[in-house]
Amino acid sequence: MSLVVAGINHTTSDIALRERLAFAQDKIPEALSQLRHRLEDAGVVIVSTCNRMEIYVNHVGEATDLLREVRQFISQWHEMDESEFSDSLYEHEDAEAAGHLFRVAASLDSMVVGEDQILGQVHDAYILAHAEQATDKIINNLFQKAFTIAKKVRSTTKISEGKVSISSVAVDLAVSIFMDLTDKTVIVVGSGEMSELTLKCLVDKGVGCVIVANRSVENAQILADQFNGEAIALDSLDDHLQRADIVISSTGAPGIVLHRDQIAQALKQRSNQPMFVIDIALPRDAEASINDLDNVYLYDIDNLKAVTGKNIEARRNELDRCYQIVDHGVEQFSRWLHSLIAEPTIVSLSHEFNAVRTRELTKTLDSLKHLSDADREEVEYLTKRIVNNILQQPMTQIKQEVHDADHSGVLQIVRRIFGLKESL
């Protein structure tokens, strides 16, 4: 029995190759079916995201043969020559394959370490394979273990703490200042991809009112319409600034757009209620001394990048602890995988003993016809307890020996001693 994984990810290939090797979600059931047909009902899961494509397979036989089959399948499915992707393809077997999946699910192998999307993607891939009846006992256990480990990594370490994108950091800061965003107003000054992204994150978080200010009201209206907002001309910004709890500024203007006096005036008009100014323009739109005003919190692009940088660093510092959890999980999984080798022997041992028990019990009960039904049940229960007690220690010991030593020797001896017929 071999467990293998073959795949590519953002570290081994460029986006063009990843796009070519990706499996469309609606084609995955067919791919699973073809691979299982090829590998005679193997356990298979295909994980295909924008950053990785991986195929997990459990099947009888040698790992090398299995990996060759998987490579051929990828090549045929995507109509590519093996040489086009073989340099980017990584392959792992048994414990290493398990360790790889545990790291992927725990987001330790992601482009943004600690991001929370990958666990859902791996989960969806497994659910799909399970629904297609493409999984087996080992694959099921492997993925369940991966989910448990991923949750443990998240809950016991700080790997997913602190946001690592500019827009999400801006939203976190807004939440640090304001109790509830639903009654807050955000003014976007200028437009740009980053300001739009930040605005989207804030609206997703519940910001109630959006005002877009631009030199051209028509352009402002386009962005405002996306968020059911209000469009105003940049010239009239002063009239609306007092309404703004959050200001996102990202104009392409060469000079200062938001002056300290403007903000001070707005602050006075809004009875010193706090204001959060996000300046993501380059060159900066907001006068730096705005941050000296009480109740105004100004963050420019460098400040936001510094926060994301610190958060990324903090996540990296947690990696050792995460790897320890993964290693422990791999050890447990390997132990369980090894114990499966002893399973046929343990099952036949149990059958053998129970066959003897049933045979002798029948003989004895035939000669004790005066016993009531209740007494007969009691005697049968007694024999079961005796057999279970006798077998308990040998079975535990066999599992232990299989893990610690050369398992084929141990199992052969057990089979010889008890005359078990099933081959190894």
Add this chain to the structure above:
Amino acid sequence: MDAVCVQVYMLMAWLTTLSFYGAIAAYIFSAVVVLVYVRNGNNDLLSRAKKLAAFGNVLLLLVFISRGIEFGRIPFTGLGDSLNLFLVLCTGIILLLQREEKMRPLMAYYLPALAILALISGIFSPSSLSEAPKELNGLLLFVHVLLVFLAFALFFIASLTSMAYVTKAQSLKRMTSGTIAERLPSLERLDKVLFRLIGFGYPAFALTLALGFAWAYGSRDTLGETWYFSPRIVLALFMVIFYAFSFHIRRRGLLRGPKLAYLVFFVSTALFVMYLGIELMQIGGYTMGGTPS
């Protein structure tokens, strides 16, 4: 029969002492646990610290009840007993605030302060209560003193909350990360909690002053006239004016945010320290709810 009574009395006294020092230990441990939380950010520690403080609170309440039974009246007299009641009320308010998960990191500000008070209480542990004139045992005095303590507890927690506000605001201004400030609730929430605490404390305090006046006027034959100019009364009036002022400027939007939080913290702390000093030095016409000097 007398021997049995003596034994029961001794057992109660022993259990009261044990509960008292157990409570102090619980408060100190809760502060230690919360300080470890400040360092490593493990949220489980917060619920442990909360449980320890709640346990200390229950023990102190038992001490309070036990001493009430022992002396046949409500034990307000003396610094040890006063601090115990103050701690019980403060902890109660904190536990009410901590019902919301987001508020829990505030315990990093509350519990060490309570542990210091518990230590002071341990030093001035409750001793035997002096006999009080019958005028001092009425319902009016009971309500008066209880409201004073409640208002003080609310103001005390408010001053600690204002410190948390200042820390959070500074952290946001200076863009520092990885500190306790990051885990605190939002500035707006802290501001709301701060002024809600003062909002509850202020009417309680104003009412208790009126009750105190009525009681003192009714007992003027026992108390004399000196209490009018007692430092405690002067401070109380100052507090009423200060909190009315802080409400006014906040409502008008003249002063908000860190500066107002600083003002609340420094004035509340100064008043509290002065009050404690007056109690320790026994200055004034009377001690808290006790015998007039």
